[in-house]
Amino acid sequence: ATERFLEGFSTIREHFIEVFRSLFTAEDDCDLILSHPEMPLESSIQIMAKPKGKKPQSVNQLSGGEKTLTVTALLFAIYLYKPAPFCIFDEVDAPLDDVNIDKFNRMIRRFSKDSQFIIVTHNKRTMETTDLMYGVTMVEQGVSRVVPVDFSNLNEYVPADQAAVP
């Protein structure tokens, strides 16, 4: 079991570095470190993430968006090692700026060749990258219904311009 954990850990670690660098840039650094390499099964796993130029004391010093991208890179690294048939993300894109949303969604598209993705989102850029969309609404108060939507009828289900911006 230790064998398998170590082999899995080392593969996931390599994937993590590769995925992190494509969500950030090639000049950004990261690592996964076992707190007790001699006792892998008792070890906790430390995440080190160092966007270019910065010297964060710990991942906790990173910004909301940087933390989200870092954990996303870890998750995708695990999916590369052990692909899950489908992945569900519920508003994980909320803390990301536009550039990072595009990188995040491009990564999802890359993985979607082998896995199915279900993405809950409020973000228009994310919506543009989906293959198919379902709109969830409550026409009758308190009762959900689900209908297929595309960009032609999106505004009926995701009312964007009903409220006038002052």
Next chain:
Amino acid sequence: ATERFLEGFSTIREHFIEVFRSLFTAEDDCDLILSHPEMPLESSIQIMAKPKGKKPQSVNQLSGGEKTLTVTALLFAIYLYKPAPFCIFDEVDAPLDDVNIDKFNRMIRRFSKDSQFIIVTHNKRTMETTDLMYGVTMVEQGVSRVVPVDFSNLNEYVPADQAAVP
């Protein structure tokens, strides 16, 4: 002290109901309830929020956006009772859909006649409602700088279209 707490509590409660109904709709219901009305200073305060037609068991059953609007209503209720000279919101609009973002920002505009607001956001609709904007960037790696922005130079600081959407 009990006197003052009860008087404050009852005023905040009235404001909460009023603000909640403008963030939601007039048909939505809410309340603030003291767990032990006979011992107000020992009491915990329960929040009841009931969007129209729904019968949630507790506020915990509400959606991410509904929870955000509910707590926002409570905060604004407190600001009505005891105005703070300035309020800072850091990406509080992230879980909200477009219609709710507009309501949220309209409420901020209403309160901004008497209080100053500083709003950190990634959302374009929110940006449209500000009087003044500052862009924070890191031209030199790891070193922040702040510059005034408006919609004409926004894209230099909030790069929206640099990445091609696939």
Next chain:
Amino acid sequence: MRLTEIEVKGFKSFGDRVLVRFKEGVTGIVGPNGSGKSNVVDAIRWVLGEQKSRMLRSDKMDGVIFNGTNNRKQAALAEVRLTFDNHKGILPSEYREVTIGRRLYRSGESEYLLNGVTCRLKDITNLFLDTGIGSDSYAIIELKMIDEILNDKDHSRRDLFEEAT
């Protein structure tokens, strides 16, 4: 092995029966706040065997049964069915299409079903063993979990690795 369809009735805000078909690739779920998007995700977690009511934002397990509205009675039972296309034979079942189901009656009785036949929760978890699918799967992610993994709350990060290796 991909998800082809989910059918939900009486579960959370799904007072009416709802059927959603999934295709390959990326499916978006959109809609206003409070419309039921996360409830769809909860339905998938629940039918895969989620036992912790707080993971479903509920105080008690019966909190997932449609509790009615001003114009509608509450439901007597919550039911979710999830269908998979198993033509690659990833799931240890001779069926090409595998449907798992779960029911919870207001009386407290609960049932699990595999291709329409009542079974134990164990039969369902065994079916998905080693596929990375499960109610606590590393493949069902919401924003709160990002923080939990980063702070390693309740060994969540350790669990993530153990789940995968």
Next chain:
Amino acid sequence: MRLTEIEVKGFKSFGDRVLVRFKEGVTGIVGPNGSGKSNVVDAIRWVLGEQKSRMLRSDKMDGVIFNGTNNRKQAALAEVRLTFDNHKGILPSEYREVTIGRRLYRSGESEYLLNGVTCRLKDITNLFLDTGIGSDSYAIIELKMIDEILNDKDHSRRDLFEEAT
């Protein structure tokens, strides 16, 4: 009493001195992930007397001092100054403009300043007593707090009411 200006140097990612002037109404702070927007909010909390390093995402208080980059040395001290327009006399000070400041040296020494004169933290908190301004003010809100208030984590909801009443 409104905020007119904040000056930050050596605090978190502000390796260079940064001066931001505020006007009446609604000021937006925008920019890419990781650029330093929340650090501006942290600077305001810190100069108002924040003592809990975890509220500033730091393990230890010296974590707020600019720790350098590949091309720059770390700072020897972190310094923030916040200026208020007091023409309505809300703050108990005869000055029309009130500036509070805080410094933390890497050696561990720390200073508080009121209109340029060294003072105790107590002098600053007394100044803001009953104004609703303070490092744990109900007027500085981030998304995590929405959940904490809803779940009443660590009596956060109770504190909110006590702060206000």
